[in-house]
Amino acid sequence: MIGLVRAGLAATAVFIVDQASKAWVLSAYDLKAVGRVEALSFLNFVYALNTGINFGFGASDSVLQQYVLAGVAVAASIALMIWAARTHRPFVPLGCGLVAGGALANGLDRLHAGGVIDFINLDCCGIGNPFAFNVADVGIFVGAILIAWFAWSDEKQAEAPPRTTDSAP
DSSP: OHHHHHHHHHHHHHHHHHHHHHHHHHHHHTHHHHOEEEOSSSEEEEEEEEOSSSTTTTOOOOHHHHHHHHHHHHHHHHHHHHHHHHOOOSSHHHHHHHHHHHHHHHHHHHHHHSSEEEEEEEOBTTBOOOOOBOHHHHHHHHHHHHHHHHHHHHHHHHHSOOOOOOOOO
16 A cells, blocks of 8 residues: 555656646746747747647647547556555556656646647757657656666566575585
8 A cells, every 4th residue: 555655646746746837837938929938058948739649649639639648648547556556666656656647747738728738848969859848748757767677677586596595514
């Protein structure tokens, strides 16, 4: 049950920080009207509405698609929370919660705004980056890495031959 609590706290934190950061940036800079604000030499705030899946893949104005994708986010989040409740690995629930919180925050955007609101754009070394993301996306990315890393490392430990201690006669 401690895994479910950890996952729930992580999901709640990502969800709240994502939604609060979007509300603040959009209102403080009026991004819908302005479009782009350079905050630092490498950090820009932009307004991007992603109606597709990832990087705009499958973008559509279909309301049904937004409801289906929001439903997938809810279903995946439920599955992740069940996994978090059942696992005995300490970091997997954290990863599950980060992914679930990010998925639910992006799902709420789909229902409220008709797509995922992205606003963070990073440029480096004079190379323009056409992609934007949000805090929920960061939670999903970091959570997926945690899940993959700890699931993989546990699998490798299970495959390793057992250590024996030989005692000399």
